[in-house]
Structure formats: structure tokens, C-alpha cells
Amino acid sequence: MAKKKNEEYSGESGDDADYGEEPNFDDPEDFVDDVSDEELLGDLLSKRPCETDGMENVVVVDNIPKVAPARQEKLKTVIDKLFSTFGEIVNTYYPLDEEENTKGYAFLEYKNSQNAETAQKQLNNHRLDKSYTFSVNLFTDLAKYENVPEEWEPPKPQPNKIQNDLYNFLLEPDAYDQYCVAAETAPNSVQVQFWQNTLPEPTELESRERFTDTFVKWSPLGTYIVTFHKPGVAIWGGTEFNKINKFPHPGTQFVDFSPCENYLVTYGPLPKNQQNIIIWDIRSGQEKRSFVSENMSSMSMFKWSHDDKYVATMGTNVIHIYETPSFYLLDMKSIKIPQLMSFSWSPTDNIIAYWVAETEQVPAKVALVYIPKRREIRTVNIFNVSDCKIHWQKSGDHLCVKADRYTKKSKKDNDVKYLGPYHTFQIFDMRTKDVPVDSVDIKDLVLAFSWEPVGTKCAIIHGEQSNASISFYEVKKGQQPNLIKKMDKKTCSHLFWSPRGQFIVLANLTMGTFEFVDTNNDFIVMGSGDHFRASEVEWDPTGRYVVTGVSSWKVKEDTGYNMWSFQGRIVRRTMLKNFVQFLWRPRPPSLLTEAQQKEIKKNLKKYYPQFENKDRLRMTRASKELLEKRAQLREQFMEYRNKRIQEWKDQKNRRLQLRNHIDTDTLATEDVEEEIVEFLVKEELTTLE
Incomplete structure (x- = not known):
């Protein structure tokens, strides 16, 4: 038994003996292993932990305040609130020095890398206050900055690139204006056509499918047109409307140009019902400054001075004025104004007009402030005011502040009874020393007010819309406003002055009726017409044509636009399915002097x-x-006719075969016998009981 057991384990007998000698798996002495681990286990090695895992989620915020321990909690709260608008922050680290003070920088870790990248783009160069401007970088960028070459290499000269001629539209010899028409072809897809208003028919310059997702907008001087897309906005220009620049701001809903077209402001939504506002340099595409607003608004929150030197926005009882191109606060401080309600820049001077609300002890006030000296050049107090609207004349010669007021009457029991409302128009003469102010009272309900852009007149619609009156006042230098014409029993809701003055369109956008009035010739009504459901009125820059449009944003059928002459004569009617927008291309101011x-x-x-x-x-x-x-049309018709005659001749043999070789083409009508053949198609039997 022992012998048999030894044979089983010795490998020399039994089943194991059939395999012969045991193989040797050792490598030869001269063997070189040239197969790397990546080739054998590449899929597993790619998933192994790395030292830099999660580093792409980290941003480094530099130039934050250096504060003592007592103020660190407040600092962290401010920074976390600002940076958390771009995503969830999972970890923060504020390095401290030996005295437990912050070192002036911090590390913030987001939940994912997309949030970190967005925060870096939006908050880099963000101004916390007059002393601290953030410098935000991704943590992974530190390696890039560490590998900067020690020796500087001068940049290589680039070949000259011919730029687009952005002002070619001004060289048209007959001064034909351009306009664009937008129509929705699919959800989030709008076709835009560019036309030149030639006579007798317009000339199409360009047509772009899917040019924008929502709508388009011209720049103030007509140099650029902006389009809206999911990643941001783009501006186009030149003879063929080539892309000039793009501005990455996802979800942009509204844009605003500075008057001289140096800067572009984009407004986009943020989480928690906030708004992200970015100011861009148009030529370079560089982000100049960004802001976060607590409230969403479809209107521009930033207002520009006429020369692009300043941009201002309003806070709670304060006006923030930033000077360009640094976009730092003017004189490092804001203008504090208690009970501030609204403000507006003069269109021709660096003057701000603002008004403050009335309190129990202090009346409402309208003030004019000269910038940058912040000197008040005129103030007016108004009692019993509920609301004010500021209206600048386009030429900057006059300012009108419409004050909605109420009267009060005391009773025997000392209670106050409010009657009204009525309206007072405070008119400032901006070109006269000390800026004299005159007032006009209107006891009716005021529906609209509008200045003549170039001239000395203004128009007011007052009364009920179905039976309104339109009062025209003339405001001359050194004189009180004078009522020169009152038109009664008008169904009017809006006023549209010609950009050149003199002519005005009295519109009722509810009923779609329009009247064209010449204010220099005894206010004669030159023409009238209607455009049912019209929701927009657009004068061309020269004041020769007016366009009324029915947009698909308002109705879904019978959309399109009508073009009128300034005298109220229909020039062209255009029906366009899913029409959304008609915009005349603006023109820059004339180079000719007023004289x-x-x-x-x-x-x-x-x-x-x-x-x-x-x-x-x-x-x-x-x-x-x-x-x-x-x-040409007649020639095309004759060509088609001759082709069909030849085809008829070629089929003659076939006709003879079908007609027993009788040439019916040459027979007279009376020689042809007509035979009627009837046959049974179907028979039905119905039993009547």
C-alpha cells in the first residue's frame, strides 16, 4: 500500500505519468520584457485613482480681503453666496497665517467641473468693492502657469486680414434704406431676410435660414445686427452680413448696445430667480465686467451716457456710476439718494435726471445732476405726487417730467378725501441759463406723451381712449409752453413721430387705425387707413415711410406688414406666414451741420x-x-405651346389606329357622328313588404 501511494505522488506512475516531464515557465536569461502594463491592463489602469482627481472642480479665488477671525464668518458668507449661484459648493478652504488671519485667497470645490468653469468665467475680475477685485482661476491651470518659458519669444507677425466694410450700406447713391424681416420657420428657428427699399419693388440682399433662435436687433448706428442662440449671442455686419464676433453667455434673453457701439450688455437667467449681466467690448470680444442681479427683468438695467464714458444702474436709494473702460465706480463711491425711484441720462449731455418719492414731511423732488462733478444744476419740488415719468427730447433741448398727482379735500372731521388723478408736466429748458421750468396741467386721464424728435413741439393724448383729445404744445426758448392745436374726438392710444419731425402718426393699436398728420401745415390729416390687429409701427430713418405689422407673437393668422408713405398712402402689402419682426436699419447722425x-x-x-x-x-x-x-413670359408660353403642338402631331398614327384609320383631325364637326353606348353596371332588387 505504501509503495502504491508513493507512486501516485511521485509522478512516475499512474495518470500523471502520461504528461511526461513537468514544463519550465522561467524566462530565458537574455529575455527582455517589452510589453507595458498599459497594453495589458489599459482599461483597468485608466480607472485607477489619481492625485489630481477632483482638482478640475476646484477654483482658486485670489485678492479677497485679509480679515481677522472675528470677521471671517461674514467674509465666507458673502463669498459663498456669490459663488453658489453657479452650482453647489461641496468644500471650502481659507488658508490662515500665524495670527489666524486669512491670507487673501481661498479654494472652493464645486460638485462638478462645469460649475467650476462657469464660475471662473463669470466671476473673474468681479469687483467686490472699491478695494478688491477677484482673480479667479481653475486649480488645474496652476500647472500651466508653472511651465511658462523663462525666455520670452516675440510673437510672429500675422498676415494682414482684410476686414469687412461695415459702413457700405451708407454709400447707396439714392439713399435707399435697408430693413430686415424675420419669420419663424420652426420652433427655435427664425429665417431673416435683408432687403433694400428700392423702387418700384424692393431688392432682396440676403436670406438666412435658422439665422437666430428668437429674434434680432440692430445696433444704434446700424453697424451690427445681433442674433440669439443657446450658447450666447453673435453680431454680424458687412456687405454679406458676415460674423464679426460672438459672446458666450448661455441663455441670453436680452441685449443692449452702448450709444457709440463700443460695448454690448447681455442679460441671462441664473438659478434662484437671479440674472447674470455681462458687459463686453464689441471689437475685442473681451468681457469687461459682470454683475449678478437679484431680480429678473426683461428691460435694460444699465443706462449709458451719450458718449459711452459712463454706464449707470440703480440700487436701493443709490445710483452706481461706472466709468469706461475700467468699469470701476466713478470716484470709488456711489450717489446716495433717499427715496430714489428712477433716473435717466440726457441723450446729448452727461446729465442725469432723477426723481425721489414723496414722504409725509418732504415733497417729491426732480433733480438734474452734472456728471462727473455730481453737481446739482436744478431741482424742482412737486407736492401730492403718486408717480413720475421722465421724457427727454431726442435733441436734448428739453426735458419733460410727467407727474401723476392727486388733490385732497379736508372734511369737518379732519379726514382727508383724495380726488383726481390729474397730471402736471414739468418742462425744463436745458439750453437756457439756470434751466427755467414751466408747467402744464392736464385734468384728464393722460394716455400718452411724446416729444417731436427734431423741433419744438410735443403731443399729449388725454381723456378716454374711445373719445380722446390730442393737445399739441410748442415749447420755444425763453417762452412758456403754448397750446397750438387741440384735436378732439379721436380714437387714439399711441403717438409715433417721424424721426425728422413735422409728421406724426396717430395710432389706435387696439382697433388698428392710423391717421397721418402734418403738424407744420395747420395739422392737416394727410391720410388715414387701417391694419387690423397691427401691433407695431416703425418709421424709416429718413421719415419717408412707415411700416405697420401684425406679428405672430400676437396672433397666429393673417400675419404680415404694410408699408405706407409718410402721407398715409399704402405703398405695399405683404402677407407672410409666422411673421415676427420688421426692423429698419438705423443710420448714424448726419455729418452736415444744422446750418x-x-x-x-x-x-x-x-x-x-x-x-x-x-x-x-x-x-x-x-x-x-x-x-x-x-x-420673356410670352416667349416661354410660345415655347411651351409649340412643344405641345409637336407632341400632338407625333401622336397622329396612334389616333388613326384607335379610330379605324379615320382622320378625324381633318373632318368637319357636322361630318362626325356621335354615338352613345349604354351598358348595365349593376342591378339591385328591393322587396317591398
Whole structure:
């Protein structure tokens, strides 16, 4: 038994003996292993932990205040509130020195890398106060900055790139204006067409499918057009409307240009019903400064001075004025104004007009402040005020503040009874020394007020909309406002002045009726018309045409636009499915002085023959084009007719076969016998009981 057991374990007998000698798995002495672990276990090694795991979620915030332990909790609360708007913060670290004071920088870890990248883009160069401006970087960028070469290499010269001619639209010899028409072709897809308002028919310049997701907007001088997309906005310009620049701001809902087109402001939503506001440099595309607003608003919160030197926004009882291009607070402090309600810049001077609400002891006040010296140049107190609206004349010559007021009457028991409302218009003469102020009282309900852009008149709609009155006042330098015309029994709700003055459209956008009035010639009604459901009115920059539009944002059928002359004559009707927007391309101010323009108007009759000859040639050219078009259509028809005649001749043999070789083509009508063949199609039997 022992012998048998030894044989079983010795490998020399039994079943194991069939395998022969035991193999040797050792490597030869000269063997070199050239297979790496990545080739054998690449899928597993890619999942192994790394020292930098999670580092892409970390941002480094530099230039924060250095504070003692007693103030550190407040500092952390402020920074966490600011940075948490971009995502959840899972960890924070504030390094401390030997005295337990913060060192001026901090580390914030987000839940994912997308939140960290967004926070870095939005809050880098964010100004906390007048002394501290954040410098925000991703933690993973530190390695990039560590590997900066010690020797500086000068940049290589780049080849000259021809830029787009952004002002070619001003070189049109006949001064034809351009306009764009937007129509929705699919959800979040809008087609935009660009036209030139030539006569007798407009000329299409460009058509872009899916040009924008929502709508478009021209810059104030007509140089750029902005489009809206999910990642941000883009501006286009030049002869073929090429892309000039893009600004990454996801979810942008509204944009605003500075008056001189140096800066662009984008407004986009943030979590927790907040709004992210970014100011960009248009030419470089650089982000100049960003702000976070607590309240969402569809209107611009930032208001620009006429020369782009300052931009201002309103807070609680304070006006913040930032100077460009640094976008730091002017003189490092804001203007504190108790009970501040609203403000507005002059369109031609660096003057701010604001008004403050009335309290029990202090009346409402309207003030004019000169910037940058912050000097008040005029103030007016108004009693019994519930609301005010500030209206600047486009030329900056006058300012009107419409005050909604109420009267009060005391009773025997000393209770106060409020009657009204009524309205007072405070009119400031900005071009006269000491800025004198005159007032106009209107006891009716005021529906609208509008200045003549160029001139000395203003218009007020007051009374009930179904039976309103329109009062025109003339405001001359050194004189009180004078009522020069009152038009009664008008169904009017809106006023639209020509950009050149003199002509005005009295519109009722509820009923879609329009009246065209010449205010320089005894306020004669030159023409009238209607455009049912029209929701927008647009004057062209020259004051020669008016467009009324029915947008699909308001209704879903019969959308389109009508073009009128300034005299109220229909020029063109255009029906366009899913029409959403019509915009004339703005023009920059004229290079001619006011004296030169007056001289041209004075001698306008001298130019009439020249203009009439141009119009005659244009109509002759149009008639010639019409005749050529008709001749071309006739030629196409004759070609089609001859083709069908030849086809009929080629089928003659087939007709003879079908008609027993009788040539019916040559027979007269009386030689042809007509035979009627009837046959049973179906028979039904019905039993009547």
C-alpha cells in the first residue's frame, strides 16, 4: 500500500505519468520584457485613482480681503453666496497665517467641473468693492502657469486680414434704406431676410435660414445686427452680413448696445430667480465686467451716457456710476439718494435726471445732476405726487417730467378725501441759463406723451381712449409752453413721430387705425387707413415711410406688414406666414451741420427738377423692365405651346389606329357622328313588404 501511494505522488506512475516531464515557465536569461502594463491592463489602469482627481472642480479665488477671525464668518458668507449661484459648493478652504488671519485667497470645490468653469468665467475680475477685485482661476491651470518659458519669444507677425466694410450700406447713391424681416420657420428657428427699399419693388440682399433662435436687433448706428442662440449671442455686419464676433453667455434673453457701439450688455437667467449681466467690448470680444442681479427683468438695467464714458444702474436709494473702460465706480463711491425711484441720462449731455418719492414731511423732488462733478444744476419740488415719468427730447433741448398727482379735500372731521388723478408736466429748458421750468396741467386721464424728435413741439393724448383729445404744445426758448392745436374726438392710444419731425402718426393699436398728420401745415390729416390687429409701427430713418405689422407673437393668422408713405398712402402689402419682426436699419447722425441742413431745406426747390428726372428715368427703367419681363413670359408660353403642338402631331398614327384609320383631325364637326353606348353596371332588387 505504501509503495502504491508513493507512486501516485511521485509522478512516475499512474495518470500523471502520461504528461511526461513537468514544463519550465522561467524566462530565458537574455529575455527582455517589452510589453507595458498599459497594453495589458489599459482599461483597468485608466480607472485607477489619481492625485489630481477632483482638482478640475476646484477654483482658486485670489485678492479677497485679509480679515481677522472675528470677521471671517461674514467674509465666507458673502463669498459663498456669490459663488453658489453657479452650482453647489461641496468644500471650502481659507488658508490662515500665524495670527489666524486669512491670507487673501481661498479654494472652493464645486460638485462638478462645469460649475467650476462657469464660475471662473463669470466671476473673474468681479469687483467686490472699491478695494478688491477677484482673480479667479481653475486649480488645474496652476500647472500651466508653472511651465511658462523663462525666455520670452516675440510673437510672429500675422498676415494682414482684410476686414469687412461695415459702413457700405451708407454709400447707396439714392439713399435707399435697408430693413430686415424675420419669420419663424420652426420652433427655435427664425429665417431673416435683408432687403433694400428700392423702387418700384424692393431688392432682396440676403436670406438666412435658422439665422437666430428668437429674434434680432440692430445696433444704434446700424453697424451690427445681433442674433440669439443657446450658447450666447453673435453680431454680424458687412456687405454679406458676415460674423464679426460672438459672446458666450448661455441663455441670453436680452441685449443692449452702448450709444457709440463700443460695448454690448447681455442679460441671462441664473438659478434662484437671479440674472447674470455681462458687459463686453464689441471689437475685442473681451468681457469687461459682470454683475449678478437679484431680480429678473426683461428691460435694460444699465443706462449709458451719450458718449459711452459712463454706464449707470440703480440700487436701493443709490445710483452706481461706472466709468469706461475700467468699469470701476466713478470716484470709488456711489450717489446716495433717499427715496430714489428712477433716473435717466440726457441723450446729448452727461446729465442725469432723477426723481425721489414723496414722504409725509418732504415733497417729491426732480433733480438734474452734472456728471462727473455730481453737481446739482436744478431741482424742482412737486407736492401730492403718486408717480413720475421722465421724457427727454431726442435733441436734448428739453426735458419733460410727467407727474401723476392727486388733490385732497379736508372734511369737518379732519379726514382727508383724495380726488383726481390729474397730471402736471414739468418742462425744463436745458439750453437756457439756470434751466427755467414751466408747467402744464392736464385734468384728464393722460394716455400718452411724446416729444417731436427734431423741433419744438410735443403731443399729449388725454381723456378716454374711445373719445380722446390730442393737445399739441410748442415749447420755444425763453417762452412758456403754448397750446397750438387741440384735436378732439379721436380714437387714439399711441403717438409715433417721424424721426425728422413735422409728421406724426396717430395710432389706435387696439382697433388698428392710423391717421397721418402734418403738424407744420395747420395739422392737416394727410391720410388715414387701417391694419387690423397691427401691433407695431416703425418709421424709416429718413421719415419717408412707415411700416405697420401684425406679428405672430400676437396672433397666429393673417400675419404680415404694410408699408405706407409718410402721407398715409399704402405703398405695399405683404402677407407672410409666422411673421415676427420688421426692423429698419438705423443710420448714424448726419455729418452736415444744422446750418447746412437748414440751407438745403431752404433751397429745396432748386433740387426738384433733378429729383423729378431721376424719378422719370426710374419709372422708364421700370417700364422697360416690365416690358422685357412680359416678353420673356410670352416667349416661354410660345415655347411651351409649340412643344405641345409637336407632341400632338407625333401622336397622329396612334389616333388613326384607335379610330379605324379615320382622320378625324381633318373632318368637319357636322361630318362626325356621335354615338352613345349604354351598358348595365349593376342591378339591385328591393322587396317591398
